[in-house]
Amino acid sequence: MTSDVQDAAAAARVIAGDPSAFAGIVRRWQYRLVNLAWRFCRHHATAEDMAQEAFLKAYRSLGSFRGESQFSTWLTAVALNTYRSRLHRDRQPWLGREPAEPIDTAPGPQNALEQGQRAELVRRAVLTLPARYRDAIVMYYFEDRDIAESARVLGIAEGTLKAQLHRARELLRSRCASLGLRLSDVQTEIP
């Protein structure tokens, strides 16, 4: 039985009045939902708190899952909406706390920054983008989905997503430049 079929069966049991069936959905999805939240806040405790909120929201709205899309698409969209609302509500106060490792922001030659520190700065810069560009980057790159699936979760047309990704990359390069980070200029075509 595929994960989507298992999830749909569990959802049916929950709707029929068995909340314990939701445990299977939580077990199968905790890793993805916590990591999706982590992409939006880069703070472990906050990511788990956001993921719990998303699971509860999904539990409350399971009745709205009609099986027209895959369960994975539906749940990811619920989580994405929950995280967007949370980011809008909290204004990302945790951003800047708990870096993966201390980031050396002292002035100096570009290559003085470790590669990992550079990468972390770029990933945090994604969170400063306008919401639609941030969401496009998170869904397409961090979640490693293809254009069609990312567009479905975001609820936009594929062409719109491609345009948003193009603009997001431009903005990100500009933000990185203002942080003193120079990235190689090879332009990648979004398929």
Place this chain on the structure above:
Amino acid sequence: MPDELDEILRSDEAIEPSPGFASAVMRAVYRESAEPPTAAFPVVPIRHRRSRVRVDDWVRRCSVVPC
């Protein structure tokens, strides 16, 4: 050939949920399911004041019309 930005965005690290995360979610789910459903908001039909005034006005005007 992927550029540096692509490589950085695609190679993000993953985190592991805490060991008690799933249990904490399920405790919250059971709490939620144990709560009584929210009572429906009481809807009381309210007579529209403006329409009543209009009707009253119409009655008054009718009553003063000479036969």
